[in-house]
Amino acid sequence: MTDSAKPTLLVVDGHSLAYRAFFALPVDNFSTKDGQHTNGVYGFLSMFVNLIKAEKPTHLAVAFDTSRQSFRTREYTEYKANRSESPAEFRGQIPLLQDCLAAMNVTVLQKEDFEADDILATLATQGAEAGFDVLVCSGDRDTIQLVNDDITLLYPSVQGVSQLKRYDPAAVIEKYGLPPENYPDIAALVGETSDNLPGVPKVGEKTAVKWLTQWGTLDALLENADKIPGVVGGNLRDHLEDVRRNRRLNRLLRDVELPVGPVDLAVQPIDAQAVREIFARLEFRTLLPRVFEASGIVADEEPAAPTVALPASRSLTPAELADWAAAATGEVGVTVTIEGGLPARIGLATGDEAVEATWTPDAAAALAPWFASAAPKVFTDAKPQVKALGRAGVRVDGLAFDLLVAGWLLRPSFPDKSLADLVDRYLGEKLPEADPTQLVPETEGATPGQLSWFALRVATALRGELPASVATVLTDIELPTLLALADMELAGVAVSHEKLSGFSGELSARADAIARDAFAAIGREVNLGSPKQLQEVLFEELQLPKTRKTKTGYSTDAAVLADLQESHPHPFLDLLLQHREATKLRQIIDALDLAIGADGRVHTTYVQTGSQTGRLSSTDPNLQNIPVRTQESRRIRAAFEVGADHESLLTADYSQIEMRIMAHLSEDPGLVEAFNSGEDLHRFVGARVFGVEPAEVTPAMRTKVKAMSYGLVYGLSAFGLSKQLRIEQSEAKQLMMEYFARFGAVRDYLRSSVEQARIDGYTETIFGRRRPFPDLASPNRVLRENAERAALNAPIQGSAADIMKIALFRIHHEFAAEGLRSRILLQIHDELVVEVAEGEWDAAERIVRDRMGDAAALSVPLDVQIGRGANWDEAAH
DNA sequence: GTTTGCACGTA
DNA sequence: CGTACGTGCAAACA
Numbered sequence: 082m083t084d085s086a087k088p089t090l091l092v093v094d095g096h097s098l099a100y101r102a103f104f105a106l107p108v109d110n111f112s113t114k115d116g117q118h119t120n121g122v123y124g125f126l127s128m129f130v131n132l133i134k135a136e137k138p139t140h141l142a143v144a145f146d147t148s149r150q151s152f153r154t155r156e157y158t159e160y161k162a163n164r165s166e167s168p169a170e171f172r173g174q175i176p177l178l179q180d181c182l183a184a185m186n187v188t189v190l191q192k193e194d195f196e197a198d199d200i201l202a203t204l205a206t207q208g209a210e211a212g213f214d215v216l217v218c219s220g221d222r223d224t225i226q227l228v229n230d231d232i233t234l235l236y237p238s239v240q241g242v243s244q245l246k247r248y249d250p251a252a253v254i255e256k257y258g259l260p261p262e263n264y265p266d267i268a269a270l271v272g273e274t275s276d277n278l279p280g281v282p283k284v285g286e287k288t289a290v291k292w293l294t295q296w297g298t299l300d301a302l303l304e305n306a307d308k309i310p311g312v313v314g315g316n317l318r319d320h321l322e323d324v325r326r327n328r329r330l331n332r333l334l335r336d337v338e339l340p341v342g343p344v345d346l347a348v349q350p351i352d353a354q355a356v357r358e359i360f361a362r363l364e365f366r367t368l369l370p371r372v373f374e375a376s377g378i379v380a381d382e383e384p385a386a387p388t389v390a391l392p393a394s395r396s397l398t399p400a401e402l403a404d405w406a407a408a409a410t411g412e413v414g415v416t417v418t419i420e421g422g423l424p425a426r427i428g429l430a431t432g433d434e435a436v437e438a439t440w441t442p443d444a445a446a447a448l449a450p451w452f453a454s455a456a457p458k459v460f461t462d463a464k465p466q467v468k469a470l471g472r473a474g475v476r477v478d479g480l481a482f483d484l485l486v487a488g489w490l491l492r493p494s495f496p497d498k499s500l501a502d503l504v505d506r507y508l509g510e511k512l513p514e515a516d517p518t519q520l521v522p523e524t525e526g527a528t529p530g531q532l533s534w535f536a537l538r539v540a541t542a543l544r545g546e547l548p549a550s551v552a553t554v555l556t557d558i559e560l561p562t563l564l565a566l567a568d569m570e571l572a573g574v575a576v577s578h579e580k581l582s583g584f585s586g587e588l589s590a591r592a593d594a595i596a597r598d599a600f601a602a603i604g605r606e607v608n609l610g611s612p613k614q615l616q617e618v619l620f621e622e623l624q625l626p627k628t629r630k631t632k633t634g635y636s637t638d639a640a641v642l643a644d645l646q647e648s649h650p651h652p653f654l655d656l657l658l659q660h661r662e663a664t665k666l667r668q669i670i671d672a673l674d675l676a677i678g679a680d681g682r683v684h685t686t687y688v689q690t691g692s693q694t695g696r697l698s699s700t701d702p703n704l705q706n707i708p709v710r711t712q713e714s715r716r717i718r719a720a721f722e723v724g725a726d727h728e729s730l731l732t733a734d735y736s737q738i739e740m741r742i743m744a745h746l747s748e749d750p751g752l753v754e755a756f757n758s759g760e761d762l763h764r765f766v767g768a769r770v771f772g773v774e775p776a777e778v779t780p781a782m783r784t785k786v787k788a789m790s791y792g793l794v795y796g797l798s799a800f801g802l803s804k805q806l807r808i809e810q811s812e813a814k815q816l817m818m819e820y821f822a823r824f825g826a827v828r829d830y831l832r833s834s835v836e837q838a839r840i841d842g843y844t845e846t847i848f849g850r851r852r853p854f855p856d857l858a859s860p861n862r863v864l865r866e867n868a869e870r871a872a873l874n875a876p877i878q879g880s881a882a883d884i885m886k887i888a889l890f891r892i893h894h895e896f897a898a899e900g901l902r903s904r905i906l907l908q909i910h911d912e913l914v915v916e917v918a919e920g921e922w923d924a925a926e927r928i929v930r931d932r933m934g935d936a937a938a939l940s941v942p943l944d945v946q947i948g949r950g951a952n953w954d955e956a957a958h
Numbered sequence: 959g960t961t962t963g964c965a966c967g968t969a
Numbered sequence: 970c971g972t973a974c975g976t977g978c979a980a981a982c983a
Binding site: 608610611612613614633665668669672688691692693694696697698699700701702703705706739791792793794795796797798799800801802804805866870871873874875877878882910 | 970971972973974975976977978979980
């Protein structure tokens with residue numbers, strides 16, 4: 082912009098334009114994968130970005146209506162009364178749109194009792210007076226009255242939101258035959274059906290313009306109404322009051338009191354990170370570069386973060402560092418950088434001082450006592466550092482805080498990934514980072530000591546946000562668990578390469594043979610691993626009936642293939658299923674084999690922040706989904722063996738822990754009795770539901786109530802139950818009714834827990850772990866119902882996770898305290914795998930059984946099943 | 959080269 | 970139209 086050019090103020094009616102976009106764009110193409118509709122948001126932003134690129138405003142604001150009520154509805158209750166309620170699917174998008182605009186640092190204005198157009202009128206008028214070129218963008222025709230030499234209207238044409246027609250005074254005269262200030266007079270005479278403002282019958286634009294041209298003003302026309310000839314003249318005389326009322330209502334207010342004026346609306350650089358985040362959430366991809374590109378408004382640079390006086394980090398010798406640590410009072414921030422799995426540098430910090438040293442064997446010896454002490458330590462991501470220290474022979478205790486774990490507990494849906502994220506979110510500052518694209522970085526990254534200093538400050542900020550119950554979960558469950566997990570990962574589990582490689586070869590040969598037969602069955606070769614090619618074969622060449630729809634076509638998953646085989650038997654179907662099974666197993670085996678380390682053991686990584694419910698997840702490789710269901714697949718489990726220096730594997734699992742938690746939470750007398758009776762759960766429940774003696778419960782009955790019981794925990798519907806059991810929906814409904822007739826408190830509990838979550842906005846486990854559920858209030862049914870099922874499940878699955886974690890770290894602790902060499906190797910949600918050292922079986926078994934059994938005091942007992950064997954398969958029971 | 963969708967393994 | 974995960978492949982995208 083040159084100095085001589087006038088600044089340009091662009092004011093936009095967010096509501097009317099988003100509404101047009103909502104109807105213009107197909108919702109199917111604009112929904113997130115969990116069902117949130119985004120077509121209105123997308124359409125608006127797309128238009129908005131084009132607008133900014135084209136007009137390059139220097140000042141900018143978007144106005145919204147607050148509700149349907151305004152001073153106009155009070156004056157005339159019928160105002161806009163004919164408008165049907167805007168669809169909930171649209172209303173739900175407005176807050177999302179406002180979030181996007183906030184991330185783009187665009188001023189959003191709305192005011193109770195006024196419409197967006199009144200805000201536009203006020204800003205436009207003030208802007209014109211202050212010497213701006215003003216652009217008004219609105220889909221409401223009443224804004225035509227604002228047009229003058231300084232104010233131009235951009236009005237979406239009927240073709241679509243992207244086509245904006247420019248109205249300057251000349252354009253208005255060309256279209257309506259009168260200057261802009263007269264437009265409301267025309268509209269008052271003609272009426273506005275969309276606002277429910279009836280005009281003079283039989284009077285359209287032509288007549289209105291003719292009259293106004295003849296009489297000069299609306300007042301003159303109305304005063305001389307008795308001189309108008311013909312039927313329309315009579316109509317005018319009959320509707321004088323309507324016309325006066327219309328004129329009052331369609332006059333936009335130009336003096337609404339606003340917190341800002343035009344000069345306050347200077348375009349701000351966007352918050353690039355915030356935009357990235359919300360666009361990722363809304364699954365907008367192509368829009369991101371367009372927003373970044375749009376000139377005038379955006380800067381792709383990070384916003385200037387407040388500069389903070391970083392303490393210099395003093396480099397010390399290991400001995401000096403150890404002395405410094407020993408002398409420190411209060412919490413110490415710790416950062417251990419890792420190279421090749423071992424500590425490389427170590428930085429420590431208190432609130433006002435940062436120090437660091439290079440890791441050496443001397444450092445290990447000097448610092449070991451401090452690390453093993455109860456002196457409180459704050460880490461950003463403790464587990465890998467604790468492991469590196471462990472490899473160097475340094476044990477860690479006194480873990481007081483872990484930023485990643487704490488951040489995850491606070492917001493389990495969007496766990497922060499790094500200290501930089503946390504510094505940004507909780508301190509609003511920018512962590513100095515070396516430019517990774519520069520071989521010789523121009524900007525220095527923070528040193529380990531400085532990182533520790535930041536970590537300590539973030540910890541303070543984060544603590545302030547943690548509710549008491551969540552802080553307790555962190556201290557009493559998560560942090561002790563973290564230390565136990567570090568040891569489990571270091572230990573790894575012995576896996577036999579010999580057993581695996583033999584099996585892999587077998588499966589390869591089998592898969593090839595099956596593939597040949599499958600190709601013969603259809604007369605050509607296809608890629609059996611390609612769903613797309615399979616669809617061609619099944620639904621076009623073999624003419625099999627279309628199955629369940631997916632996003633890209635029709636499903637070919639195992640359940641669908643089994644159904645097809647029943648209704649339209651074809652040898653290809655069965656061969657395909659067999660091929661899938663063989664290749665899947667081989668794939669798992671090969672991946673596992675590849676993961677065996679030089680020590681003959683597989684070391685997984687447990688992701689403590691990997692779930693929304695409190696469970697762990699396992700990666701590289703995932704050892705929580707090793708097959709178990711089929712005879713064949715157990716050969717894989719048989720390859721998980723006791724290590725050479727130990728005696729046997731012990732497996733321990735909770736039986737029906739989630740049902741027990743449900744019994745505890747619901748206090749259902751029937752269910753509580755079931756668990757206290759010692760009878761098989763499903764037999765007991767089956768006897769109640771079907772009104773027979775436990776001994777008379779048939780396998781079919783047991784299967785049904787078992788599916789129902791497990792389904793309950795997941796928010797199962799009659800439809801889902803019927804599908805699972807392959808029974809009629811009516812029968813499923815009947816089964817649910819019988820079930821709830823006997824176990825009504827279960828249903829009451831499930832219902833009330835979702836209702837409570839709707840009120841609180843989050844669910845809570847027995848131990849106080851929280852999970853937020855904003856979507857319980859969503860107007861989008863798919864979204865809301867998904868949230869309801871997840872909210873129903875979260876306290877149950879989460880409490881089970883809490884209980885297992887408590888048992889886990891207590892066992893880990895007790896093994897050490899009793900000086901045992903036995904150790905926990907794996908956790909698979911409700912199961913532990915323990916490697917028992919020679920002569921320690923009885924002690925280990927006792928500890929595992931007791932600590933799992935008494936991890937929580939519920940109103941029903943926690944039942945623990947234990948098995949023993951030389952490998953995981955044998956140890957199962 | 960990266961991302962997405964499908965399919966499938968576990969609790 | 971049943972919760973919570975991670976992985977590998979093919980296909981689509983850049």
